[in-house]
Each structure stands twice: as structure tokens, then as C-alpha cells.
Amino acid sequence: MAIVTGNRPVLWVMFDTIATSLVSIGSMLVIARLAGPSEFVTAALIVGAVMFANINVEVLFHDALIQNRDVTEIDFDHAISIVLTIALGIVALVAIVALLLFNGPYSRIGWLSITASFYLLFSGPNGVANARQRKKMEYRHVARASVIGRALGCATGIIVALEGHGTLGLILQNTAGAFAQSVILFSTTRWRPRLRFSLDGKLRHLLRYALPNALMNSLVSARIQAFSFLVASFSGLTTAGYINIAFRLTTTPQLILITALGNLCFPMIAAHQTSKYAQAQAFQLTTKIISATTLPLFVGLALISKDLVPLVLGRAWLPAIPLVTILAIACAVYFSRMSSSLLLRATGTVRYSVWNAVFQLSLTIGGLLIFRPTDAFVAIYLWIFPLAIQVPITLLIMRRLAGIGIFDQLKGLIPSMCATGCMGAAILLIKLGTLAWSPLSRLCLSLAVGGAVFVLVILKLDRQLRDFAFRKNTLVEPSAQETVDVVEM
Numbered sequence: 001m002a003i004v005t006g007n008r009p010v011l012w013v014m015f016d017t018i019a020t021s022l023v024s025i026g027s028m029l030v031i032a033r034l035a036g037p038s039e040f041v042t043a044a045l046i047v048g049a050v051m052f053a054n055i056n057v058e059v060l061f062h063d064a065l066i067q068n069r070d071v072t073e074i075d076f077d078h079a080i081s082i083v084l085t086i087a088l089g090i091v092a093l094v095a096i097v098a099l100l101l102f103n104g105p106y107s108r109i110g111w112l113s114i115t116a117s118f119y120l121l122f123s124g125p126n127g128v129a130n131a132r133q134r135k136k137m138e139y140r141h142v143a144r145a146s147v148i149g150r151a152l153g154c155a156t157g158i159i160v161a162l163e164g165h166g167t168l169g170l171i172l173q174n175t176a177g178a179f180a181q182s183v184i185l186f187s188t189t190r191w192r193p194r195l196r197f198s199l200d201g202k203l204r205h206l207l208r209y210a211l212p213n214a215l216m217n218s219l220v221s222a223r224i225q226a227f228s229f230l231v232a233s234f235s236g237l238t239t240a241g242y243i244n245i246a247f248r249l250t251t252t253p254q255l256i257l258i259t260a261l262g263n264l265c266f267p268m269i270a271a272h273q274t275s276k277y278a279q280a281q282a283f284q285l286t287t288k289i290i291s292a293t294t295l296p297l298f299v300g301l302a303l304i305s306k307d308l309v310p311l312v313l314g315r316a317w318l319p320a321i322p323l324v325t326i327l328a329i330a331c332a333v334y335f336s337r338m339s340s341s342l343l344l345r346a347t348g349t350v351r352y353s354v355w356n357a358v359f360q361l362s363l364t365i366g367g368l369l370i371f372r373p374t375d376a377f378v379a380i381y382l383w384i385f386p387l388a389i390q391v392p393i394t395l396l397i398m399r400r401l402a403g404i405g406i407f408d409q410l411k412g413l414i415p416s417m418c419a420t421g422c423m424g425a426a427i428l429l430i431k432l433g434t435l436a437w438s439p440l441s442r443l444c445l446s447l448a449v450g451g452a453v454f455v456l457v458i459l460k461l462d463r464q465l466r467d468f469a470f471r472k473n474t475l476v477e478p479s480a481q482e483t484v485d486v487v488e489m
Contacts, residue, residue, distance in 0.1 A: 013260055040241055041244050052221040055214055068206060069273075078203050080124070087124045090117060094117040130142050149182075158173075254335075257294055262338075264289070269346040273346065276402075287413060291413050296420050299424055303427045307446075334387060356390060
């Protein structure tokens with residue numbers, strides 16, 4: 001039961017993830033340095049609001065089209081027609097509000113919001129087209145369009161920021177990037193969808209999955225936006241700027257990896273819904289893939305943040321260093337439970353993800369309203385506190401619903417944890433032995449040695465990941481008795 005196709009999906013997803021992460025973070029750091037904390041957080045709030053609306057545009061049908069095994073080309077046409085209609089409605093609404101604010105103190109924010117909202121006109125079709133390719137495990141066109149589009153968008157943003165318009169630069173990099181990605185994606189795939197508007201039985205079935213999933217994503221996004229707004233209200237724009245840049249250095253790559261790893265692993269698990277045996281194997285493999293990708297990245301970021309932040313942002317951003325360290329560790333913990341979420345969603349069980357999002361939103365925002373923190377550390381701890389409760393609860397839910405024992409859920413993490421521990425020890429030894437070196441030299445050596453140690457150890461410890469990287473079959477067919485057991489379940 002092979003899960004790797006002939007077009008090297010792992011390599012394309014890795015290329016997409018690494019390239020877009022480097023380009024996006026690099027562009028963000030350049031523009032943040034040019035714009036300063038208060039302009040940066042203004043743009044972040046506007047872009048965040050658009051990304052919140054994007055949940056009901058680009059993200060709306062994406063997972064539903066992949067999860068459902070019976071969709072046709074007509075269903076993709078219906079989906080793209082609906083998301084385009086929603087996008088046009090949102091842009092029109094933003095334009096009306098901007099016109100009402102034309103002569104007021106918020107007129108600049110209104111016009112910037114219109115520019116930002118144009119992103120939706122391209123992200124919606126991109127989401128449906130990406131789902132169409134990923135359902136077939138064909139990632140080549142998706143990766144190319146994503147990387148080239150992101151690079152062009154970020155270049156546009158940097159050019160605008162260099163002209164003295166930092167806020168506009170941060171906004172334009174998203175809109176221009178989505179436009180370029182759309183042109184490249186539809187050109188290379190040669191898919192020409194037709195506009196169809198009909199709520200037939202299949203589309204209603206897709207909506208029964210898509211709407212709860214969109215609700216869950218909306219709650220997650222609402223938590224991020226409400227957190228940013230309340231922190232800015234209680235702490236001021238400067239402190240909010242430090243927190244926001246810490247989020248950008250940690251949760252931006254986190255969100256990119258969530259999307260990329262979900263795009264790779266979600267179809268993998270969804271393709272094995274009919275066999276609990278194969279599904280359990282797919283779960284183990286996705287746990288290993290996710291942990292091997294994310295643990296070294298975020299633990300490494302926590303270890304090198306003291307050298308990285310002043311080097312790329314300047315000494316004005318030094319207060320953000322401990323915030324980056326804390327959030328990086330929290331991101332590593334988050335990814336330890338991501339494969340569980342993917343399995344539940346792949347089997348159509350979205351309600352637990354919805355309740356999880358409600359819990360996170362209630363606990364974090366409730367804590368902010370009660371404590372009204374002016375200290376950045378208190379705000380960050382309120383952000384990560386729900387994670388400490390969710391991890392053990394997730395283990396119990398998976399044991400109950402998927403029949404996967406707690407040890408079986410955790411054992412996929414062991415190789416990556418061991419390799420990350422070796423990597424961390426190597427980085428700490430380098431830092432102790434190079435105290436007199438320049439931060440850049442110490443950072444480069446830490447990245448080179450730490451990365452090499454992790455790769456060597458993980459490939460030595462885990463044969464399944466080694467086989468997967470070289471496109472060998474990593475899932476085996478169940479025995480006859482196991483097949484009978486699955487049928488009886």
C-alpha cells in the first residue's frame with residue numbers, strides 16, 4: 001500500500017516549505033527593520049484581518065475536496081465559483097467601509113485594507129486548484145507556483161518598503177504574491193474551471209465537512225487576532241511590536257509548516273480511511289515526518305535566538321529574544337500533537353478540533369481580559385498555557401476514538417527527540433567554545449554542525465524515515481487476520 005507517487009512529493013513539499021519559509025521570513029525581517037515596531041504591527045493587524053476572512057475563501061473547501069473520495073471535476077468548478085463569489089463580496093464590503101472612512105482619521109487604514117483584501121480574489125482559486133493537485137499527490141506545479149509567486153511578492157514588498165512605505169510593503173507582498181501564484185498555477189496545470197452555481201447533493205455533502213472545518217479555523221484565527229489587538233491595547237504598540245516580531249519569527253514558520261505538512265500528510269491519512277491497520281501506519285509515519293521536520297527547527301531556534309535576533313533585526317529588538325525562545329519551545333510542543341489532529345479530520349471527525357479551538361480562544365482571551373497584562377511575558381504565558389492542558393487530553397481522545405495506545409502515539413516522536421537532543425548538545429558545546437567569536441560566525445557554525453548532527457542521527461535511528469526519503473514503500477499490507485479484525489471493528 002504505497003503512499004509515495006512517482007513525482008517525488010516529499011522533495012517538492014520540502015522545496016516548497018523551505019524556499020517559501022526562507023523568502024517570507026527574510027522579507028518580513030527586512031521590512032520590519034525598515035518600518036519599525038509601530039508601523040509593523042499596524043500592517044500585521046490589517047493582514048491578519050484579511051487572513052481571517054481568507055478562512056472562508058482559500059481554506060473553505062480545501063480539506064473537504066481532499067477528504068472526500070468521490071469528488072469530480074464539476075465539484076471543483078462549483079467550489080471555485082463559490083469562493084470567488086465570497087471573495088468579491090468581502091472586497092466590496094471593505095471598499096464600502098473605506099469610503100465611509102474617507103475623510104476620517106482612519107482613512108489611511110481603510111485604503112490599505114482595500115489593497116490587502118484584493119489578496120482574496122486570487123487566494124480562493126489558488127486554494128481549490130491546490131486541493132485538486134494535492135488530492136492526486138501531485139505537488140510539482142503547486143510548489144513551483146508557490147515559491148515563484150512568494151518570491152515575486154516579497155520582492156515587491158521590499159521595493160515598496162525601501163521607498164519609505166513599510167506598511168504598504170508588508171501588505172503588497174501578500175497580494176502581489178497571490179496574483180503571481182495564481183497566474184503560474186493555472187498556466188502550468190492548464191486547468192480551466194467553469195463557473196457553476198448549483199447547490200447539488202454532492203456540494204451540500206462537502207459543505208457539511210467544510211463549514212465545521214472553517215469554523216474551527218476561524219476560531220483559531222480569531223484567537224490570534226484578538227490576542228494581537230488586546231496586547232496592543234493593554235501594553236502599547238511598542239511592546240506589542242516586540243511580541244508581534246516574536247510571533248513572526250516563530251508562528252510564521254509554524255503556520256507555513258502546518259500548511260505544508262498538512263498538505264503532504266493529510267492526503268496520506270485520508271487515502272487509508274477504509275483500513276484501520278493502514279491508517280495507524282500512516283499515523284505513525286506522519287508523526288515521524290512532522291517531528292523530524294519541526295523539532296530541530298524550533299528547538300534550534302530557541303538555542304540560537306540570542307545571536308539571531310540582534311543580527312537580523314538590530315539591537316533595538318533585543319527585548320524580543322526571550323519571547324522568541326519561549327514561543328519556539330511552545331511551537332515544538334504543538335507539533336507533537338499535529339498528526340492526531342490530521343487523523344481525526346481525515347476520518348471526518350471535526351467536532352473535537354472545533355471544541356479544541358473554542359477552549360484555546362476562551363482560555364487565552366479570558367485570561368487577557370481578567371489580568372490585562374502590560375508585561376510581555378505574562379501575555380505570552382497566557383498564549384501558550386492552553387497547550388499544557390491539550391497535549392494529555394489529545395492522547396486520551398486518540399486512544400478512545402482511533403484505538404491507538406498512548407505509547408504507540410508517542411513512539412513516533414522518539415527518534416526525532418533523540419536526534420534533537422544530540423543536536424542541542426552540539427549547539428551548546430559550540431556556544432561555550434566560541435564565546436570570543438562574532439555572533440555571525442558562531443551562528444553559522446551552530447547551524448551547520450547542529451543540522452548535520454540531527455540529519456546523521458535521525459537517518460541512523462529511523463529506517464522508516466530513511467526509506468520514505470528515498471521513495472521506498474513504507475506501508476505494508478495487513479495480514480489476513482488483521483484484515484478480519486478491521487472488518488469486525
